[in-house]
Amino acid sequence: MKEVTYSSTRGEGIKLSASMAVLKGLASDGGLFVPDHIPTLDKSLKELAEMDYQGLAYEVMKLFLTDYTEDELKKCIAAAYDSKFDTEEIAPLSESCGSYYLELFHGATIAFKDMALSLLPHLMTTAAKKNGLDKEIVILTATSGDTGKAALAGFADVPGTRIVVFYPKSGVSPIQEKQMVTQKGANTMVVGIHGNFDDAQTGVKKIFGDKEFAKELDEKGFVFSSANSINIGRLVPQVCYYVWAYTRLLKEERIKDGDQINVCVPTGNFGNILAAFYAKNMGLPIKKLICASNTNKVLFDFFESGTYDRNREFHVTSSPSMDILISSNLERLIYMIAGNDVKRCAELMGELSGNGKYSISDSEKKGLADFYGGYADEKETSEQIAKIYKTSGYVIDTHTAVASFVCDKYKAETRDDTPVVIASTASPYKFTRSVMNSIDPEYDKKTDFELIDDLCKISNVEIPQAIEDIRTAPVLHKTECDIDEMKTVIAGFLK
Numbered sequence: 001m002k003e004v005t006y007s008s009t010r011g012e013g014i015k016l017s018a019s020m021a022v023l024k025g026l027a028s029d030g031g032l033f034v035p036d037h038i039p040t041l042d043k044s045l046k047e048l049a050e051m052d053y054q055g056l057a058y059e060v061m062k063l064f065l066t067d068y069t070e071d072e073l074k075k076c077i078a079a080a081y082d083s084k085f086d087t088e089e090i091a092p093l094s095e096s097c098g099s100y101y102l103e104l105f106h107g108a109t110i111a112f113k114d115m116a117l118s119l120l121p122h123l124m125t126t127a128a129k130k131n132g133l134d135k136e137i138v139i140l141t142a143t144s145g146d147t148g149k150a151a152l153a154g155f156a157d158v159p160g161t162r163i164v165v166f167y168p169k170s171g172v173s174p175i176q177e178k179q180m181v182t183q184k185g186a187n188t189m190v191v192g193i194h195g196n197f198d199d200a201q202t203g204v205k206k207i208f209g210d211k212e213f214a215k216e217l218d219e220k221g222f223v224f225s226s227a228n229s230i231n232i233g234r235l236v237p238q239v240c241y242y243v244w245a246y247t248r249l250l251k252e253e254r255i256k257d258g259d260q261i262n263v264c265v266p267t268g269n270f271g272n273i274l275a276a277f278y279a280k281n282m283g284l285p286i287k288k289l290i291c292a293s294n295t296n297k298v299l300f301d302f303f304e305s306g307t308y309d310r311n312r313e314f315h316v317t318s319s320p321s322m323d324i325l326i327s328s329n330l331e332r333l334i335y336m337i338a339g340n341d342v343k344r345c346a347e348l349m350g351e352l353s354g355n356g357k358y359s360i361s362d363s364e365k366k367g368l369a370d371f372y373g374g375y376a377d378e379k380e381t382s383e384q385i386a387k388i389y390k391t392s393g394y395v396i397d398t399h400t401a402v403a404s405f406v407c408d409k410y411k412a413e414t415r416d417d418t419p420v421v422i423a424s425t426a427s428p429y430k431f432t433r434s435v436m437n438s439i440d441p442e443y444d445k446k447t448d449f450e451l452i453d454d455l456c457k458i459s460n461v462e463i464p465q466a467i468e469d470i471r472t473a474p475v476l477h478k479t480e481c482d483i484d485e486m487k488t489v490i491a492g493f494l495k
């Protein structure tokens with residue numbers, strides 16, 4: 001098998017093995033680690049269609065994580081995709097109103113972040129062992145709501161690790177917040193910041209770039225890493241479920257071998273849809289990548305105009321995990337469409353941090369041909385939830401609804417009748433109030449837990465364990481801080 005090495009999007013610098021890139025998280029020049037080439041699937045789609053999720057995940061990930069041995073990788077996969085998921089299929093595909101919903105929310109924290117974050121702690125501790133790292137790994141994470149809990153659940157009580165999560169104090173759903181602040185585990189810390197997700201993410205990136213702080217902590221026996229989707233160990237596991245979705249359609253004879261599909265992804269940090277783009281580049285027959293945004297439609301505007309401009313009002317929406325103006329993983333796409341040119345990529349990212357915007361050239365814009373951008377405002381999102389429920393009885397969450405709306409719009413506009421797989425990124429139980437109010441505004445009079453019981457009645461879907469768990473759980477984390485206090489808070493935790 002051809003080795004894949006990883007280097008920064010912003011500098012020639014060193015080439016790292018996959019396990020070292022997983023350990024480091026973010027390159028020291030502020031860039032993101034990218035593979036030197038995207039490997040090609042080495043099994044046919046027909047062969048892959050006969051495998052279970054774990055087997056297929058191995059076949060995809062072995063191609064990216066080439067310095068992990070077969071035994072190491074298989075052990076990581078077995079530990080990640082087990083009974084924490086409430087379905088053996090791990091990621092079932094459900095047909096509704098002419099589209100296929102790939103349900104990525106059957107893990108411990110009922111959002112798609114579990115697909116990668118169940119695996120990342122195992123990839124990381126294995127990497128530490130392989131590379132003889134004798135430091136305690138401190139995971140720093142900024143969250144728009146779902147990454148935080150999924151990372152906490154993954155890393156809680158994992159020996160040799162600690163985890164600090166920063167979330168926007170007024171920018172997550174009540175259930176998301178309750179899930180995080182009730183997290184157990186002596187190695188965990190959860191902090192509400194007075195700012196939005198971009199503030200949290202920028203703050204964390206700044207701390208990663210702080211060489212003096214890193215040195216100080218190194219002397220105390222700590223090393224930082226990231227559980228955000230900037231970590232290549234988050235991205236690679238996400239490639240698998242697109243291959244999985246395709247092979248389910250093949251196995252159920254909904255498509256023929258080689259037929260194309262479209263994928264539609266509710267997008268924030270651009271991690272999930274980038275994974276689909278990697279899958280396409282591995283040879284998976286994907287035609288269009290439909291990128292769905294909420295009112296924070298910075299990506300839609302980028303696909304329209306070729307200018308990425310974060311200088312705009314920030315909206316708090318009913319799909320908070322997509323309330324993002326700086327989509328970090330877009331940098332990996334920019335790097336590719338600029339012809340793997342690190343200087344050009346660094347130049348554009350410099351403009352983004354300096355003026356808050358950049359424009360790509362006409363020839364670079366050609367590299368975006370596989371993408372279609374769309375967005376749904378609050379009303380459209382809410383109406384889509386009601387429409388899908390009233391037509392089919394299927395209840396989708398607010399994020400999935402954004403994608404579902406954009407998917408319908410794409411179909412109407414283009415008359416493209418290629419089968420579409422919509423990434424269904426969260427359980428409706430995670431955003432119960434917004435979901436139930438969309439179905440009937442009368443529900444707003446009820447309490448959160450009454451709504452949960454009502455949702456169970458109307459959807460015939462069992463209440464997930466993650467929700468049962470927080471009904472009575474005590475709040476264990478009460479720390480809040482300003483944006484400029486994040487470093488102090490970390491230093492305090494690591495005393």
Ligand SMILES: *Cc1c(COP(=O)(O)O)cnc(C)c1O
Pocket residue numbers: 111112113146147229266267268269270271272273321322399400425426
């Ligand atoms: C994180 C998240 C998204 C956005 O995914 P990105 O990889 O950041 O684009 C969408 N929906 C839900 C429910 C999420 O948790």
